[in-house]
């Protein structure tokens with residue numbers, strides 16, 4: 001029996017395409033204003049802007065007149081105006097105004113492709129896939145801690161010249177705590193259990209956590225290493241295709257929200273939540289005060305996150321270069337988590353078209 005050339009195993013992992021039928025994160029909420037913002041998601045060039053009501057709009061970043069970038073133009077009310085001849089386009093992609101339209105001319109019937117876009121949990125989520133006619137779109141992955149008063153968020157953007165598989169493998173393989181020794185994020189990870197089903201891979205490790213957030217001064221451990229107290233904690237990391245979620249004991253929840261730009265470039269946001277759940281009496285404090293604390297401490301772990309990202313990106317970019325120089329070379333892999341992650345990436349990658 002001949003083997004189909006299109007089996008998932010034949011999709012080159014480091015070039016595997018993304019499954020477009022998912023929500024991807026293309027910007028953080030503060031990055032999107034009433035000025036056009038150019039973003040790229042897996043080769044799709046997209047322009048984002050906010051209308052007068054603050055609603056996020058996403059259109060293909062190409063004027064249908066002469067195909068220049070709409071992101072070089074400006075927002076006029078609810079419309080986007082092209083920089084070249086000033087044609088204006090409505091949020092549904094239709095041409096709404098041509099400044100020099102003669103009395104005997106009609107507006108051109110062009111329509112720019114649009115994308116479903118949602119603002120949720122501090123980020124702009126975009127769905128680049130086929131919109132089903134017979135059922136609603138799935139929901140984007142939720143970050144319930146974003147609004148929760150007991151969790152303090154920090155956000156670090158990631159921009160690396162590497163295929164997204166290198167980044168998700170970095171996030172799922174907890175045997176690299178030593179790389180981050182100077183940040184003492186975690187150490188001595190031991191894989192206890194691995195689960196893989198559907199769009200998920202869950203790896204359960206035990207690791208030494210260096211933080212214990214149970215006193216009001218504990219948050220200072222994020223800045224003062226001498227205050228940290230190593231102790232064993234469960235460390236769970238999950239590939240929730242195409243994003244990542246993790247928890248370290250009760251102290252931390254961390255997410256990585258992906259925007260694969262192309263085969264060799266990946267953008268993402270690392271979102272870290274420090275938990276105040278260990279403070280039993282917190283709920284007795286007035287809500288405005290709790291919100292004040294949450295907002296005042298926003299980004300308190302950003303220094304640590306940026307440092308972790310710098311160290312990881314250095315490794316990922318070297319992996320990408322090594323792949324480019326010798327795509328056939330494979331190193332031995334001892335963590336079964338990565339085999340499960342690679343299987344999921346291959347399973348979700350669209351099959352290449354058979355040659356005619």
Ligand code: FES
Nearest residue numbers: 063065066082085
């Ligand atoms: S190219 Fe955009 S209006 Fe002419």
Ligand SMILES: [Fe+2]
Nearest residue numbers: 170176308312
């Ligand atoms: Fe790392």
